[in-house]
Amino acid sequence: MRLALLGCGTVGSEVVRLLHEQATDLAARIGAPLEIAGIAVRRLGRDRGDLPVDPALFTTDALGLIKRDDVDVVIEVVGGIEPARGWLVEALRAGKSVVTANKALLAEDGAALHDAAAEGGGDLYYEASVAGAIPLLRPLRESLHGDRINRVTGIVNGTTNFILSAMDATGAGFAEALEEATELGYAEADPTADVEGFDAAAKAAILASLAFHTRVGAADVHREGITEVTAADVASAKAMGCTIKLLCIAARGADAAGRETVSVRVHPAMIPLGHPLASVGDAFNAVFVEAEAAGPLMFYGRGAGGAPTASAVLGDVVAVSRNRLAGVRSASESAYADLPVRPMGEALTRYHISLDVADRPGVLEAVAGVFARHDVSIATVRQGPAGGGAAGRGEDADLVIVTHVAPDAALAATVRELRGLDIVRSVASVLRVEGGL
Template identity: 55%
Template structure:
């Protein structure tokens, strides 16, 4: 709607969700109403706060008279709907209902966008309204708009980032203190960095949803959550962290999306989330505690780094409110956010299309010839060794003595490495394959 510039009518805002993020959105809007009115071109008036449990105390910043549990009716009354309730349903149905009724939508719901984004984007396009989601990836860090708008004149080759604060805190604590995974997780939960059920974070599901969104934006294609290879950090041990330190590296959980070119010259998209060893000199290696950072490699712009707080009420609310101002301007002055761009329609590639160095940790029988046997198996699969380190025998006096060895390979194919692992596990001289961690950023 276009308002009279001399006396703009307030825009009616419905907020769905009054948890940590929703409460900070409400608080900040209430603290600076005149500033937001000037920036948006009209006053922003919260007409209702939609919640599933209207009896719950929402704190001093939430006006109880605005609490609503008739969520469908609420979105029908709004010019702009801010969805910060999370989850698949009822968020999906409410967003679609809002779009169909002509309301623009701001959402922080990365899981929903990673699974049902195209349906939501199509509904927004069909009804001539906006759907914006800066807060869905990396919290307060401006990332979605730079990828979609600022770099629209460039060709993005690769995006890799630390986009989950919980796992970064855990890995950073393991690196700094030598803690085990379990102890670092317990500390993260005590400090509020990890949920009581941390599965979505530590198994990489949260980071995978964000990788899906980043890949779709960067490569103008639709990349579904199911297209993202996923491996969490629960298998990372304090021994792995110590080995990385010894090698001048650090372990981080990365979301990596990039173009890959096949032997026939065709392009595809690789999207994956897994723990990697990064050289200490890499810009992402120094990102500590619960911070996020994203590293973008573009053809013309070169290397770009985005860094900041990737979670939390106020940081995420900052991104939500940035979208709110932008969407409000469009409704006041006319205009629309860019539609979904998926013209490239690139397919996705599995891990078999990739090659990279690896760190491999084995426990082997401590006797002559074993290292040569291991090296031979790797060589038979086209894998050459960069460095090898033996950490000593567990029982140097006994007949069943075993040794721990760590190997860093040169670049090797994922498929070749998996074949080599199967062969190593079948050898009676190999007690166990303890770890396999990819090496990035060489």
């Protein structure tokens, strides 16, 4: 099997290393040796250390490498939308198999890749695009193909999980925890894709597409990041026996008209400490799958890094290589359900709302009236002096309300009206609550 490797950075270098170190075992598992036909890079002169590869294999002509007749499998670890999309569509239309870790491209235009694979008759595998080395996508695509998946809830971004875990453990604010994550190498110099939820949203789209047999793109995912989460939010969660995580949530359910739909969202949320995802700390990832026959399933492990991601890439290379030797291809994309994506406003969730209110009679009645007008039921109320002290500021008080499940639009409208009340000095924070608290 002749391989074209597109990209030789952190992940690509690990792919080369593993191909070299495990060459004998990989050949035995596949039934033929794996050989690197070429490696496409941006700069030929870059120092790549003692990488075990012939320097003559490097080229800056990625498209020319892909078009070579002696290439069987194309491995793409460059990332980004273009030129990766053009390269992979070219490879797939030519009948070559493709292994990619490109979550952004799959979420943006996975349909183009699947259509090209169907046209050319090759395989498209992308286990490494979500949750690193954790075997997750193939179980969704193959092992659970005989079951009905109703919900997928996951922590799929290691950077944000490290930040929120640090805030929970030390009481630090977001900026301090981000600085620590950057110093330790968990956060990029520009952490926007992680902390604003773009990375997790791309992964949520991929998970939803596989779980619900429906094409879901990044634009279909409601996205919120963690930049507004404060140390006070974390402390409030602790007081409720909860922790805060950036969750991707994909769920199947009926809309107001009774049609089956899917809801896909990424946002920070409080979850009770007894939830399986609550104990996932540091930069680890975990995904909780709820299936009708199989029941709850938990997938846990390292979700990023060169070696874990390369492990997932090589697993896919073994699978597609076996298929090519046998003259078969894997099952094509399963998008038969074609379910509509439900707007965020129709998603059912719960809110934790912290208010700074005037400390005088009738306040609680007025606040409760706002919730009633929007048909939102209150689950718990906690009231105390402003700032949490014994005396507070005298004229103000803190009011913390947790709702029952309601449509997100009704909850958001409730918050908007609360902001306009004279008795509400400020809406200190609003967080969703998940996990059955």
